[in-house]
Amino acid sequence: MTWQPPTPFAWNYCATCGGKLAPAHDGERELPWCAACNRFFYDNPVPACCVFVADGAGRLLFTRRAMEPCLGRWTLPGGFMESGETAMGCALRELAEETGLTARGARLIGSSFGGSTLYGCVLVLGLVIEGWEGVPKPGSDASELAFFARDERPDVPFHAHRELLAVYDGLNGA
Numbered sequence: 779m780t781w782q783p784p785t786p787f788a789w790n791y792c793a794t795c796g797g798k799l800a801p802a803h804d805g806e807r808e809l810p811w812c813a814a815c816n817r818f819f820y821d822n823p824v825p826a827c828c829v830f831v832a833d834g835a836g837r838l839l840f841t842r843r844a845m846e847p848c849l850g851r852w853t854l855p856g857g858f859m860e861s862g863e864t865a866m867g868c869a870l871r872e873l874a875e876e877t878g879l880t881a882r883g884a885r886l887i888g889s890s891f892g893g894s895t896l897y898g899c900v901l902v903l904g905l906v907i908e909g910w911e912g913v914p915k916p917g918s919d920a921s922e923l924a925f926f927a928r929d930e931r932p933d934v935p936f937h938a939h940r941e942l943l944a945v946y947d948g949l950n951g952a
Contacts, residue, residue: 789819823891823901827868828856828939829884830906830946831877837925838946839914840932841876844921847894852932854939856902857919869905875918882909888945890938904942 789799792812799819802811810819831839840852855876859868869884884905892900914923926932928947934940 792817793819821898823899824894824897825859825865825868825901825903826857826892827859827865827872827903827905828854828942829869829873829881830854830887830904830942831873831879831881831910832907833925835925835927836950837927838931839877839923839925840934841916841920842922842924844916844919848935850921851935852924852926853934853936854904854942855920858900865903865905869903869907873907873910876916876920877912877923878915878917879907879910879912881907882911884908887949888942890941892936892938900938902936902938902942904945906946 789810791797792799792815794815794817795812797812797814799810799812801808802818804818811817812819833839839855841855843849843851843853855873857868857872857876859865863871865886866884870881873879873881884907887904887906889901889903892902894900916923931943934943
C-alpha cells in the first residue's frame with residue numbers, strides 16, 4: 779500500500795461543541811475551523827514504535843501478523859503508542875505483548891512514516907532493544923515468531939519498517 783495524504787477536509791463537525799466546521803485559513807493553509815470554539819482542526823500523525831531484537835548470531839526477530847492489516851505477513855514487533863506513554867515504554871510494552879520477551883532497555887535509532895486507512899499518517903519510531911531475556915513466544919497480535927539473518931529476511935509490507943531496517947543495517951555495518 780502506498781501512503782496517501784488524508785483528504786484536506788476530513789472533519790465536518792467540531793469534536794468539542796458539535797457545531798458545523800467551515801474551511802478557514804490558519805495563516806499557512808486552509809483547515810477545518812469551528813467558529814463557536816475558535817478552533818482549527820489539524821490532522822496530526824499517530825505515534826507508533828517498532829523494535830529491533832537481535833539474537834546472539836545477529837539475526838533479527840520478526841512477527842507474523844495475526845490480524846489485519848497485512849494478516850499473515852512478517853513485520854517487526856511493534857504497535858501504537860498509548861496516551862501518556864513514552865517511546866521506550868511503548869517499545870518495551872509491545873515487545874512483551876507480542877513476543878513474551880522482557881527487555882533491559884531500548885535506544886532510539888530513527889523515525890519514519892507509514893500510512894493507515896484508519897489513522898492516516900503514522901509516525902513510526904524505531905528502537906533497538908539493548909538486552910532481553912525470556913523465550914520468544916507469540917502473543918497478542920502475532921501468530922508466529924522467527925529470527926532471520928539479513929540475507930534471509932522476509933519481504934516486509936510496511937514502508938516505515940523497510941526504511942528503519944535500512945537505518946538499522948547502516949548502523950550495524952551492512
